[in-house]
Amino acid sequence: MPSEILAPTSLHEAVALCARYKEKARIMGGGTDLVVQIKKNAVDAEVVISLEHVPEIDFISHEESGLNIGAMTAVSAIEKSSMIGSRCSILSEAAAQLANPLIRRKATIGGNLCNASPAADLAPALLALGARLRILNGDGERVVDIEDFFIGPGKTVLAPGDILTRIIIPDPAPHAKGVYLKNKRSLGADLAIIGVAVLTTMHEKTIEDIRIGLGAVAPTPIRARETENRLKGRVLTESVLKEVCVKTSGEACCISDVRCTAEYRDKLIGIYVKRAIMQSAGMANEDPRR
Amino acid sequence: MSLKEIRLTVNGSLYDLKVPSTATLADVLREELGMTGTKILCNEGECGACTVLIDGKPVLSCMTFAMDAQERDILTIEGLAERNGGPLHPLQTAFVEKSGMQCGVCTSGMILTAKAFLDENPNPTEDEVREAMSGNLCRCGNYQRITECVLSCAEKKGSGHE
Numbered sequence: 239m240p241s242e243i244l245a246p247t248s249l250h251e252a253v254a255l256c257a258r259y260k261e262k263a264r265i266m267g268g269g270t271d272l273v274v275q276i277k278k279n280a281v282d283a284e285v286v287i288s289l290e291h292v293p294e295i296d297f298i299s300h301e302e303s304g305l306n307i308g309a310m311t312a313v314s315a316i317e318k319s320s321m322i323g324s325r326c327s328i329l330s331e332a333a334a335q336l337a338n339p340l341i342r343r344k345a346t347i348g349g350n351l352c353n354a355s356p357a358a359d360l361a362p363a364l365l366a367l368g369a370r371l372r373i374l375n376g377d378g379e380r381v382v383d384i385e386d387f388f389i390g391p392g393k394t395v396l397a398p399g400d401i402l403t404r405i406i407i408p409d410p411a412p413h414a415k416g417v418y419l420k421n422k423r424s425l426g427a428d429l430a431i432i433g434v435a436v437l438t439t440m441h442e443k444t445i446e447d448i449r450i451g452l453g454a455v456a457p458t459p460i461r462a463r464e465t466e467n468r469l470k471g472r473v474l475t476e477s478v479l480k481e482v483c484v485k486t487s488g489e490a491c492c493i494s495d496v497r498c499t500a501e502y503r504d505k506l507i508g509i510y511v512k513r514a515i516m517q518s519a520g521m522a523n524e525d526p527r528r
Numbered sequence: 529m530s531l532k533e534i535r536l537t538v539n540g541s542l543y544d545l546k547v548p549s550t551a552t553l554a555d556v557l558r559e560e561l562g563m564t565g566t567k568i569l570c571n572e573g574e575c576g577a578c579t580v581l582i583d584g585k586p587v588l589s590c591m592t593f594a595m596d597a598q599e600r601d602i603l604t605i606e607g608l609a610e611r612n613g614g615p616l617h618p619l620q621t622a623f624v625e626k627s628g629m630q631c632g633v634c635t636s637g638m639i640l641t642a643k644a645f646l647d648e649n650p651n652p653t654e655d656e657v658r659e660a661m662s663g664n665l666c667r668c669g670n671y672q673r674i675t676e677c678v679l680s681c682a683e684k685k686g687s688g689h690e
Binding site: 240241242243245269270273274276277286288290291337338339340341343344426427 | 530549550552571572573574576579585586587588591592593595596641659660661662663664665
């Protein structure tokens with residue numbers, strides 16, 4: 239049980255604290271997952287290092303590398319950002335569907351990724367966008383592709399002393415269109431039973447490029463690369479989608495949990511991927527939130 | 529467990545306190561300051577009953593460490609009405625007159641979330657109210673009346689009020 243909350247006021251100070259405490263510290267973003275665990279006495283750490291007051295990693299900017307989002311940027315800020323909305327609205331859609339407005343004001347993009355729930359709402363969209371994650375520690379910086387970041391439920395490649403500082407999103411193709419669909423038990427706040435992010439670039443009726451991120455259907459959020467390869471270059475028709483999407487569940491590894499059985503999740507994958515592709519390609523007119 | 533000296537500004541007054549650094553704002557408001565208008569229900573950030581305003585924005589006080597609320601303006605339900613027995617805030621009046629409360633446990637959070645929302649969106653649609661308040665749960669199921677209370681406090685301009 240942590241006995242103290244340390245609140246560095248600069249990234250430099252935060253890095254020093256993380257280097258000093260290493261595995262004896264848990265790093266806190268917005269705390270919407272960590273504080274719940276602390277209250278349940280489920281956090282085995284001496285201290286919590288809160289990044290709440292570190293200004294250098296709370297920002298949204300566009301640079302040569304693409305959109306750069308600081309790890310401490312609130313999910314609500316991502317939801318409402320016109321810079322993100324105009325460049326990759328798929329991330330805005332994902333942010334808008336995370337929990338509820340009060341949680342979104344506190345939750346951070348860094349926290350969502352580092353908590354590494356297989357159902358993390360921002361992960362499928364960031365996978366589809368090919369995001370890159372910048373990680374800082376006392377020895378320096380490195381960049382990791384998001385596809386290499388998650389290694390298991392609740393587990394990432396972050397080592398003790400590491401801080402995720404920013405998420406870099408290379409500019410999508412100019413006419414790429416993205417959709418994030420989330421199936422959940424209720425219209426209110428809930429974790430995803432399945433989360434599907436699809437980014438489609440069409441050339442007339444042909445799928446020029448397609449990227450599919452899936453959440454809550456495997457030990458980590460995943461890219462459905464086999465499905466992508468089966469669709470690239472093909473003319474988009476309902477029957478092609480039907481034929482391909484029914485195999486997507488083969489890339490997943492669903493489990494049964496309190497929210498859903500594995501069998502039902504399996505069935506949802508093909509339906510939601512097909513639905514998401516049709517919406518992103520402009521072939522359907524459904525409200526993605528329902 | 530080390531105690532931390534903190535200073536909080538609550539409803540316009542300064543309070544110097546000595547609390548564990550892991551103390552949440554909700555616990556400190558209730559236990560140290562005796563302001564029990566802020567309710568703790570789920571204690572996990574899922575129900576919104578603990579909502580207070582910090583610098584005018586709604587915050588889950590059960591999920592916020594008290595030390596992180598320093599140097600900010602905290603508004604609890606106790607601070608909403610005019611001081612010294614003055615008039616209630618229009619939202620409070622609406623909840624009283626239009627049956628916005630049943631058991632009352634969600635009410636503080638509902639009113640403060642609504643106040644912050646209307647301060648930014650003075651003329652919302654019903655859908656916008658429901659979406660903005662979707663982080664506040666009512667275990668009595670009084671959502672329809674609560675929504676009507678909030679809408680009744682919206683500015684009565686022509687468009688947008690459906």
